[in-house]
Amino acid sequence: MKVTVINGPNLNLLGTREPEIYGTDTLASISASCIAQGAEKGLLIEFMQSNHEGEIVDWIHQAIGEADAIVINAGAYTHTSIAIHDALRAYAGYKVELHISNPHTRETFRHTSYIAPAVDAVVAGLGVSGYAQVIELLPDLIARKKSR
Amino acid sequence: MNKQTLLILNGPGVANAVDRPGDATLEQIRQACASSCKALGMKLDFRHTDDAGELLSLVAKASATTSAVKSYAGLIINPASGPKAKSIDAASYQAALERAATAQLPIIEVHIENIFDDSVENADAARRLQASAAGIGFISGLGEFGYQLAIKALHHRLSPGDDAHG
Numbered sequence: 001m002k003v004t005v006i007n008g009p010n011l012n013l014l015g016t017r018e019p020e021i022y023g024t025d026t027l028a029s030i031s032a033s034c035i036a037q038g039a040e041k042g043l044l045i046e047f048m049q050s051n052h053e054g055e056i057v058d059w060i061h062q063a064i065g066e067a068d069a070i071v072i073n074a075g076a077y078t079h080t081s082i083a084i085h086d087a088l089r090a091y092a093g094y095k096v097e098l099h100i101s102n103p104h105t106r107e108t109f110r111h112t113s114y115i116a117p118a119v120d121a122v123v124a125g126l127g128v129s130g131y132a133q134v135i136e137l138l139p140d141l142i143a144r145k146k147s148r
Numbered sequence: 149m150n151k152q153t154l155l156i157l158n159g160p161g162v163a164n165a166v167d168r169p170g171d172a173t174l175e176q177i178r179q180a181c182a183s184s185c186k187a188l189g190m191k192l193d194f195r196h197t198d199d200a201g202e203l204l205s206l207v208a209k210a211s212a213t214t215s216a217v218k219s220y221a222g223l224i225i226n227p228a229s230g231p232k233a234k235s236i237d238a239a240s241y242q243a244a245l246e247r248a249a250t251a252q253l254p255i256i257e258v259h260i261e262n263i264f265d266d267s268v269e270n271a272d273a274a275r276r277l278q279a280s281a282a283g284i285g286f287i288s289g290l291g292e293f294g295y296q297l298a299i300k301a302l303h304h305r306l307s308p309g310d311d312a313h314g
Contacts, residue, residue: 102283116262125284
């Protein structure tokens with residue numbers, strides 16, 4: 001099974017940008033832990049990052065019919081992007097919105113997610129280990145969605 | 149050293165939330181949580197109440213510290229589900245969680261359904277409860293697996309060499 005992990009704007013700076021919020025792990029180390037966790041569960045992980053909204057939309061389109069699940073941390077586009085919302089609506093596989101911190105505990109402009117109504121589940125505030133912890137559950141979650 | 153104890157609180161209507169065929173019942177969720185905690189070397193106190201007042205007093209009790217010894221190492225809370233979510237006063241609930249977070253109690257809020265999906269009945273009633281106290285983790289829509297993820301995440305947070313949180 002294939003899983004597309006999409007990271008949005010500024011996540012390439014992870015480890016250096018506001019480490020008190022996002023921690024000192026880099027995106028490369030998160031990618032490595034996702035790929036390792038995926039291998040343990042028989043999942044092929046495609047881990048990507050872009051600062052460009054349209055590129056993220058393109059990646060979601062590419063996942064249609066190709067990937068069994070999408071894990072998306074859309075960064076700040078979470079709170080602005082109807083285009084990403086629409087693209088996720090078009091994707092029928094299992095989809096999880098993920099955040100390292102919990103946006104709801106931060107500035108009010110982060111309290112609304114355009115992504116959340118278009119996904120199966122939202123996971124936030126579990127730190128960078130949230131990525132691998134979600135991937136570990138994906139085979140069960142994918143199977144359950146397919147059975148319904 | 150005594151084993152750490154996790155408190156899992158389920159509020160009004162949560163037992164009724166798991167009514168789709170193939171869904172785990174709250175008792176099955178409790179059993180799965182108990183075995184996860186055991187495997188991670190933690191004790192579990194798993195509770196359910198349909199009474200909003202009792203839920204708030206259980207949160208208050210969990211945030212109380214006695215002579216620097218905390219009764220609970222962490223709290224997982226599914227505050228409410230379905231029409232009964234309306235029975236909770238959002239401001240009182242958020243204030244209770246705020247106090248618990250201030251008392252350094254790690255907290256993860258769990259919802260079985262995705263409360264941002266408006267096809268989920270009374271999702272708006274559960275959604276208005278969402279607390280904004282710093283550091284609270286949040287899981288919505290993973291079904292019974294949400295509890296498993298919350299237990300692992302809290303165990304990770306309570307272990308030395310923790311990564312980012314908040």
